[in-house]
Structure formats: structure tokens, C-alpha cells
Amino acid sequence: MTTAPRQPGLLVSFEGGDGVGKSTQLRLLATWLEEQGHRVVRTREPGGTTLGAELRRAVLHGDEMGPRAEALLYAADRAHHVDTVVRPALEAGAIVLTDRYLDSSVAYQGDGRALGAEEVERLHLWAPGGLLPDVTVLLDLDPVAGLARLEREPDRLERAGLEFHVRTREAFLARAAEGGRWIVLDASAAVDVVQAAVRERVAAALAERGADAGERRGGDADASSGERSAEGLP
């Protein structure tokens, strides 16, 4: 499995079905980390860049398309996002919080669209040059409840049907069962209960990486290098 050289910063991805509350949890975590003096970059996929916003519009609100075209649009978005936003921020020692990353592609396109998890994973590891998160928070929720929480018109993916979303949820849970970078939380719990567990895990990851001091504003970034582990991947 190709992996990317380790960066001084920390990459945390939030994953899960539609309507599970990823953006709320991400925002609360960002505020907490910033209050402690960490440099935080909040971003998302698809659409974390100007080009990404165009790709997001095409894939979520554009013409119908086949599953391969869909997978490639998400891959293009991720490649550009990692090159221009995520990797530079990690190199500068920031904590990057991304609302979705490559596990969404494996779950939605690999299993949801039935393209095959392994093939999609290979493509989606190639696109960001093998960069994997240090921590992946899976907010798990019954898709019936998640889709019911949406307060606007559903996009192309949200309209894919309940069976699609059930497959996607199962795919996320199967990947998370590998352990490693994953933490699985019950998204039906109260927001502050979920947030407390997220903070605990991220604090542990920071301590483990010895990155705490290096990532504080004005501190010297720890430029240690090494291989990022491919834990959690088949």
C-alpha cells in the first residue's frame, strides 16, 4: 500500500452518512483546539477549493452520471484539495479538520455504487498521493434518522435511496472495525457527549504524536519525518 511521508501537523477526518452532524462536531472541535492555541484549518470534501466548488456543484447538483464518472470527480476534488490546502497546512504544522475524506469514496462509490471497495480505494489513495488521516471520526446513525434530519432539498447522492445509504453505513462500519485511526461514535447521542469523545481522542493523538508543543502558535514545528501508517485499511 502506498503511503505518504509523515507531516508535522495532524489530519482528522469526519465521516458518516448524510445528516449525522459532522459539521457541528467539526466546528466545536475546531473552536476547542483554537482556544488552546492550536493552528486549525477547517475544510471539506467535495468543495474545499475554488475548483472543488465547481466539482461539488457538478457531482451533487449537475447532470446524472455513471458511477465511474462520479468516483473520478470526487478523486479530482481530493487530489487538488490535498495538493493545495491539506498538505501545505500539515507541512506548516496545522491541525487539519476535514468534513469527509477518502473513506467517503470507498463507502459511497465502492459499496454504495457497487464499484468495488478495493478498486475505489486504490484510485482514492493514488489521488491524494497516499495521504491518510491520523484520526478518523465515524459518526454512526441509522440512515432513516440521518436523512430525516436534512432540512433542505436532497442532493444527487442524498436521493440515491435508502438501500444505497444502508450499504454505505455498513461499509463505514466495516472499515472502522479495522481499528487504528478510527473512532466510532453513536451520532444519536447528545452533541456534547459526542464532542467529549471526539476531543478525548484527538487530545490522545496529539499527545501520541508529541505534536502538542510544535503545533502551538509561535512554537517550532516538529519536522520529524517517517511513514504514515496504513492502519485501518484492508
Ligand code: TYD
Ligand atoms: P457533504 O458535504 O457531507 O453533504 P452536505 O454538507 O450537503 O450535507 O457530502 C456531500 C455528498 O457527497 C454526501 O452525500 C456524500 C457524498 N460523497 C461521496 O459520495 N463520495 C466522496 O468521496 C465524498 C467526499 C462525498
